Amino acid sequence: xxxxxxxxxxxxxxxxxxxxxxxxxxxxxxxxxxxxxxxxxxxxxxxxxxxxxxxxxxxxxxxxxxxxxxxxxxxxxxxxxxxxxxxxxxxxxxxxxxxxxxxxxxxxxxxxxxxxxxxxxxxxxxxxxxxxxxxxxxxxxxxxxxxxxxxxxxxxxxxxxxxxxxxxxxxxxxxxxxxxxxxxxxxxxxxxxxxxxxxxxxxxxxxxxxxxxxxxxxxxxxxxxxxxxxxxxxxxxxxxxxxxxxxxxxxxxxxxxxxxxxxxxxxxxxxxxxxxxxxxxxxxxxxxxxxxxxxxxxxxxxxxxxxxxxxxxxxxxxxxxxxxxxxxx
Amino acid sequence: xxxxxxxxxxxxxxxxxxxxxxxxxxxxxxxxxxxxxxxxxxxxxxxxxxxxxxxxxxxxxxxxxxxxxxxxxxxxxxxxxxxxxxxxxxxxxxxxxxxxxxxxxxxxxxxxxxxxxxxxxxxxxxxxxxxxxxxxxxxxxxxxxxxxxxxxxxxxxxxxxxxxxxxxxxxxxxxxxxxxxxxxxxxxxxxxxxxxxxxxxxxxxxxxxxxxxxxxxxxxxxxxxxxxxxxxxxxxxxxxxxxxxxxxxxxxxxxxxxxxxxxxxxxxxxxxxxxxxxxxxxxxxxxxxxxxxxxxxxxxxxxxxxxxxxxxxxxxxxxxxx
Numbered sequence: 001x002x003x004x005x006x007x008x009x010x011x012x013x014x015x016x017x018x019x020x021x022x023x024x025x026x027x028x029x030x031x032x033x034x035x036x037x038x039x040x041x042x043x044x045x046x047x048x049x050x051x052x053x054x055x056x057x058x059x060x061x062x063x064x065x066x067x068x069x070x071x072x073x074x075x076x077x078x079x080x081x082x083x084x085x086x087x088x089x090x091x092x093x094x095x096x097x098x099x100x101x102x103x104x105x106x107x108x109x110x111x112x113x114x115x116x117x118x119x120x121x122x123x124x125x126x127x128x129x130x131x132x133x134x135x136x137x138x139x140x141x142x143x144x145x146x147x148x149x150x151x152x153x154x155x156x157x158x159x160x161x162x163x164x165x166x167x168x169x170x171x172x173x174x175x176x177x178x179x180x181x182x183x184x185x186x187x188x189x190x191x192x193x194x195x196x197x198x199x200x201x202x203x204x205x206x207x208x209x210x211x212x213x214x215x216x217x218x219x220x221x222x223x224x225x226x227x228x229x230x231x232x233x234x235x236x237x238x239x240x241x242x243x244x245x246x247x248x249x250x251x252x253x254x255x256x257x258x259x260x261x262x263x264x265x266x267x268x269x270x271x272x273x274x275x276x277x278x279x280x281x282x283x284x285x286x287x288x289x290x291x292x293x294x295x296x297x298x299x300x301x302x303x304x305x306x307x308x309x310x311x312x313x314x315x316x317x318x319x320x321x322x323x324x325x326x327x328x329x
Numbered sequence: 330x331x332x333x334x335x336x337x338x339x340x341x342x343x344x345x346x347x348x349x350x351x352x353x354x355x356x357x358x359x360x361x362x363x364x365x366x367x368x369x370x371x372x373x374x375x376x377x378x379x380x381x382x383x384x385x386x387x388x389x390x391x392x393x394x395x396x397x398x399x400x401x402x403x404x405x406x407x408x409x410x411x412x413x414x415x416x417x418x419x420x421x422x423x424x425x426x427x428x429x430x431x432x433x434x435x436x437x438x439x440x441x442x443x444x445x446x447x448x449x450x451x452x453x454x455x456x457x458x459x460x461x462x463x464x465x466x467x468x469x470x471x472x473x474x475x476x477x478x479x480x481x482x483x484x485x486x487x488x489x490x491x492x493x494x495x496x497x498x499x500x501x502x503x504x505x506x507x508x509x510x511x512x513x514x515x516x517x518x519x520x521x522x523x524x525x526x527x528x529x530x531x532x533x534x535x536x537x538x539x540x541x542x543x544x545x546x547x548x549x550x551x552x553x554x555x556x557x558x559x560x561x562x563x564x565x566x567x568x569x570x571x572x573x574x575x576x577x578x579x580x581x582x583x584x585x586x587x588x589x590x591x592x593x594x595x596x597x598x599x600x601x602x603x604x605x606x607x608x609x610x611x612x613x614x615x616x617x618x619x620x621x622x623x624x625x626x627x628x629x630x631x632x633x634x635x636x637x638x639x640x641x642x643x644x645x646x647x648x649x650x651x
Contacts, residue, residue: 262488270492
């Protein structure tokens with residue numbers, strides 16, 4: 001197990017380096033980070049541009065620039081943006097914001113998917129199964145931002161009216177300035193109120209596909225011989241399904257969930273845009289692509305890729321824990 | 330082979346209706362006849378009896394009629410701007426589904442959006458299908474270093490979420506804001522999962538006896554790939570195509586929403602209409618609801634067709650007698 005983990009981590013680091021190189025090449029070849037200054041009025045003098053080009057190493061050969069970035073990252077330095085702020089300073093705070101949303105979404109999506117998948121499999125071809133199937137099909141076919149806007153414009157208002165106070169918020173990750181004077185419960189409930197809608201819209205995306213998957217794998221398990229054996233030995237139906245069936249049916253889901261992390265990171269970019277969260281997605285779109293800044297794009301890429309790699313590793317280990325037949329080494 | 334099967338069948342006493350057994354071969358009198366059907370006929374029959382798939386197909390055809398024949402009946406064009414009909418609500422001034430802020434007919438917009446989205450999807454499939462098939466086939470058939478190199482390449486691109494790859498590329502490509510550009514970009518990066526599927530199919534198929542037989546009879550690699558392996562992987566190829574097509578429509582919409590997709594007044598797409606509609610959700614809800622619903626219905630119908638085809642290709646599916 002130990003050597004397996006080490007080998008996997010090393011291979012992943014290699015993949016990270018090469019993919020960052022490709023993204024760097026793509027961005028460096030086409031981005032002009034100084035573009036945002038051209039349209040300033042009055043336009044800065046030519047010396048300003050010359051100095052900036054020199055300062056950011058834009059005159060260096062491409063390979064030198066990449067090498068400088070790479071050695072910088074090894075020292076925890078992710079480079080600076082065009083306006084001079086270090087990328088590394090921005091990442092932790094923004095990751096906390098996005099991470100909140102993604103983690104909550106994963107937990108909700110997995111719980112819902114398992115419950116709905118198991119109910120669908122146990123009651124195959126019954127009305128409840130058809131209902132869940134129908135809902136899943138609809139959710140899979142919905143674009144996130146349309147569904148999110150639906151929640152924002154029409155559902156949030158209704159729920160707030162029903163409860164008689166503003167419980168759900170549609171913009172931002174917390175009420176601006178609240179953390180300056182409030183603390184404890186007030187701050188947490190405010191954050192929770194902001195978290196609900198983005199998380200729900202992000203979670204429902206993955207939930208639909210995962211629940212179909214869980215239903216299929218549960219159906220496989222329900223038809224297997226050891227389930228019949230367990231029943232023949234006198235265990236109750238509920239107990240066989242939950243103790244023997246569910247454990248085995250969860251194994252394939254772990255891989256699917258782990259592979260879905262990348263998609264969730266992508267989806268979070270959209271959800272953040274809809275709900276105006278100041279997280280990783282906003283950083284990528286506004287500061288990275290908007291300002292044509294390679295360092296920001298690469299910072300985003302590294303953080304997201306590390307999570308993808310990490311979750312894949314966790315899935316492999318979980319796999320071995322859940323299924324004793326698998327030996328990793 | 331066929332004779333041995335037939336003999337064991339008769340030896341058992343009752344002749345079972347084995348699908349595909351040649352009819353009337355031993356001249357034995359039977360109470361019922363067995364009609365020989367080719368594999369393709371069986372699959373088509375299974376699909377035609379599949380309620381989910383047929384529902385999807387009917388809806389999809391209805392949308393095709395809406396998108397391609399509707400404009401001939403409607404008479405309005407999405408490129409017509411009518412300054413006397415700004416933001417007309419549905420049913421007024423002859424605008425069945427209302428109009429937008431510069432007086433364009435939403436119904437005409439939806440029709441041309443369906444057309445444009447299907448064009449993007451067709452372009453995407455035309456690029457991604459051969460690419461994924463080629464990469465997956467080479468990796469799966471030749472194995473060894475070819476497999477390692479190609480699959481590491483796939484892993485590499487998969488480290489970055491597809492949506493973000495598309496954003497980075499679309500923000501760099503001039504001309505990427507047209508349906509043509511979006512279709513090409515989607516196609517260039519949308520084949521990764523297909524390559525994996527084809528590879529795993531080929532890995533198992535190439536170990537089959539008939540491939541070995543073809544080899545020993547002197548068949549070339551390309552003949553084996555095109556005559557034996559691809560036809561046998563056809564089921565998963567078609568299923569991937571439908572599911573990827575549905576996914577491409579959603580990706581196009583998402584890209585457009587983030588500002589990296591289809592842009593322009595006349596060249597609209599469903600994604601463009603939906604993302605414009607989102608901005609008007611609370612003030613002019615018809616611009617929000619209708620495009621979203623059309624998008625939902627088109628993606629849903631393609632997914633249903635895909636599920637129907639998957640069931641039809643599944644040889645263990647005995648719910649429909651083929």
